[in-house]
Every structure is written in structure tokens, then in C-alpha cells.
Amino acid sequence: MASGPVQLVWFKRDLRVADHAPLAEAASRGPVLPLWIVEPELWAEPDASARQYRVQRDAAGELRVDLAALGQPLVVRVGEAVAVLETIRRTHGITALWTHQETTGAFGHARDRRVRAWARARGIPVHEPRQTGAIRALASRDGWARRWEAFTRAPLVPAPSALEPVAIEPGRLPEPAAIGLAPDPCPGLARGGRRAAEALLASFLAGRAETYRRAMASPLAGWSACSRLSAHFASGTLSIREAAQAGRAARSRAGGALREGIDSFLTRLAWHCHFIQKLESEPALERRALHPAYEGLRVDGAGTERFERWASGCTGWPFVDACMRCLAETGWLNFRARAMLVSVATMHLWLDWRPVGLHLARLFADYEPGIHWSQVQMQSGTTGVNTIRMYNPVKQGLDQDPDGVFIRRWVPELASLPAPAIHRPWEHGVCGYPAPIGDHAALAAIARERLWSVRRGDGYRRVADAIQLRHGSRRSGMRQTGRRVGAQTALDLET
């Protein structure tokens, strides 16, 4: 039992022992104190919710077991990060602080700055390797794809073979209510933790990926055809590198549709990091429109009737409501449907993307700030880089749920209507289901004209080109010889 100073490994959203460089490096240098800090202030942020916490708590519980098997269970403390670290420093002494770089919102940035300042003042070295393909202080997007390849092809870091026990009370994993989280019923929430991550990865690569390409656009088929690993990447129970290497190995053994599905999956792993890179390079992404010409364009909307109808799945557009209710009850929705929910809110209902994004963030059990805010801005057309994508809620329903199975499941008021009538209930007089907020085609036309008039404004293009240079993928969207080529990056990010 070690009694001297410890190598402190601070787990954040990297709740695993495999491919965990800080843990491995720390363990090679002396006794390790593995720590998970539950920060009530973080969980009080407007983008946080109990379902996200439950996923991370599941993961921390399994991590505690895995670390205990190595010799030292996960230590859990509740409080402000610097205060928790300072208490451990006083009682045990800290030789070095090991943690993964985290790309996250303003709270996390400020907290990491405080921790670094505290460590500097106490003479504690901080080691912070990265765990995604996002690069801190990136000078240029040129060559990013090559660096992502190199990062994901680096050897996996083996878990330490044993940890020397440290004399410390491990502490309990608090219930959501104990840290001030509001009740957040989510009966269909998928369990977090390493065991589930491994099972999902295996079943996806062994067969589910076969229908991935065709089915990922549908919220119904995507439920089983998508990898469903997003919450595991967000909590770190599986590293991107582990997934990429397992995917490449499975790809080499597979053929036909399975191979194509795995190819799409690997592409999306790169996109995952590509979007996190945007927030890493531009922390204001969660607060300000990337292209300032879109700032102040829409009404804030929070608390208005149309916002509440959208947020509660009562817009009167069946496919939209089915998607929102599915998300509320399960914490998951496929990428395309998420994009449509943003599109309807920010285009048809002309609501500001910030409150819209916060509502969705809380409903996403797999909330990943970098991906989320990049996507919310892209789908609401405020990046200035991508083509304006406006989804027709009826067409999407007809395309992705032609028989109405998904709508019937989540909007039981419409169960008696056959398809295709179920996609336009206002034409068939249904009781117990609201009339639509408006004529979606007319609302779309108004939004389209407003957004295109911004694009035609003076100086718009000059700013847009600068944004493309800073954030855009080098594969598409770059201006070539004065003419814009394929201004949109085609992607569905769902994993």
C-alpha cells in the first residue's frame, strides 16, 4: 500500500483503461491515484442533463471495476476540480497530473485553465496527451487528414498490468439528484460502459454494418443499422483509435455490402474528429454564428409557443414529432433526423440556433460539444460555408418512413391513419393531434428568401472564404480558379 505522493490520473470523458496513454504513462512512474471528479457546476450548465450523466456514471462504475481488478479502484469525488485536487495534494501529495486533452465548452475551458494555473503554482507537472484527432493550437487545416490517419494508426496503448494500491477512500458514485440534476426520464436510454461498447463494436463490424449505408438515413432502420457507439465515444469507453483499428481489421476480412458499410463507418470516424476540431480551433462556435452576417437574424424563441411545440413534439408535422418524441424517450436519433429537427426549428419556425441547440444537447445522451455545435450551425445555415440545407418534413417522412411505422410508434394519436395519409393528417381530419404550426412549404420559402438575401449581402463572400480556409475540409468546398465547386460537404455523421 503506497503512502507517498501519487501520479494522479484525472479521468474525464475517457472512462476506460484500454488505449489510455495518461494511465499507462503514470503507472510506469509510480503509484497511481485514478480520479473521476463529478463537478456539480458542470452538470448545472444549460447543455447538461441527467441522461448524459447516467451514461457517464455507468461508464465510471465499470471503470471502477476494471481499475480495481488492476489493484486500485477509481476514486470518485464531488466538487469543484481545483478544490478536489488541492485536497488530494494536501493529504497524499501529487507528483504529476495526467489527463487527456478535452475539447469542450466554455465551462471546461475555464476549469482547465484554473487547474493548469493551480498545478503551475504548486510545481506539479501536467501531462495532457490527446485522445481524438483534434489538434490543439492547429496552425492550418492543410494536411489534417494525413495527421488523422497517423494518429489512428499509432499502436494502441496497453492497459497497465497492475496498479499499486493507494491508501484512500474510493467514494461513492452519486445519483443524478444528489448533484442537483433535474429529473430526466428517458426509459429507452442505452446503458453506458465498456462492456456495452465492446458488444456494439463487435456486432456492428460482424454484421450490422452491412445495411449501414442504406439504412442510416432512416430513424427506424438506423436504430439497428448504425453502430450506436456515439455515447461511448462521448464518454470515452471506446477510443476513436480502437474503433478505427478494429474497423480496418474487419474491413480487410469483409466483402460486399459489409465492407462498404465499414468503409462508411471509418470515414465517419474521421468526420467525428473533423467536427471536434472546429470547436477546438474556434471555442466561440457554441456562442456565436461562425459567419457574423447571420448574427441576430432570428428570434430567440425560447419560451414561445412555437418553441415549446417543437421541443415537446407537438408541431403537427408527424415525422418531426415522431423524431422529437423518440429522441426524448431514448436519448438517440440518427444523424439525418437530428439535422431535420434543427432545420425545422431554425428555418420553418425561424428560432435562434442557440436555444434550439441547448434543448437538443440535453436530449442527446451522446452529447459531444464539438460535433453538436458544428452541426447545429451547419444545419441552421450560420457557418457561411455550407449550402443551406432545408429539409421538407413531409418529404423526409415519405422517404424515410414510407409505411408510417416510425410515426405510428411514436405518435400513437395517428395510429389509425394508413400511409401515406399519416404524413399529412391535416388533410384527413384527425382528433387528438394538433393542426400543423403552419404550411411548411410557405414557411420554408420565407426562410429560404431571408437566408439567401443575407448571402447576397456586401462582403458576405469575403468572410465566407476566410471561414472555409480556417475550418473547411480540404476534400471539398474549396474555391478553385474563382468558381465554387461543390459547396457542400456531403455527410451523415451517424455512428
Added chain:
DNA sequence: AGTGCAGTTGACTTT
């Protein structure tokens, strides 16, 4: 058999 025409399909452009 060849012509005229309504309707469909797909490439492409615009918003």
C-alpha cells in the same frame, strides 16, 4: 411506318 404528344427520367441550376 411514321408522327405527334403527354408523361417520365435524369442531369443540371438556382434558391
Added chain:
DNA sequence: TAAAGTCAACTGCAC
């Protein structure tokens, strides 16, 4: 894997 509009080429049918 945006949607809607345009237009040319094509198809199938009637006569």
C-alpha cells in the same frame, strides 16, 4: 444523404 425548378432526351401510346 436539400429542395425545387428547368430542360432536354426518352418512352409509350394513339392515330
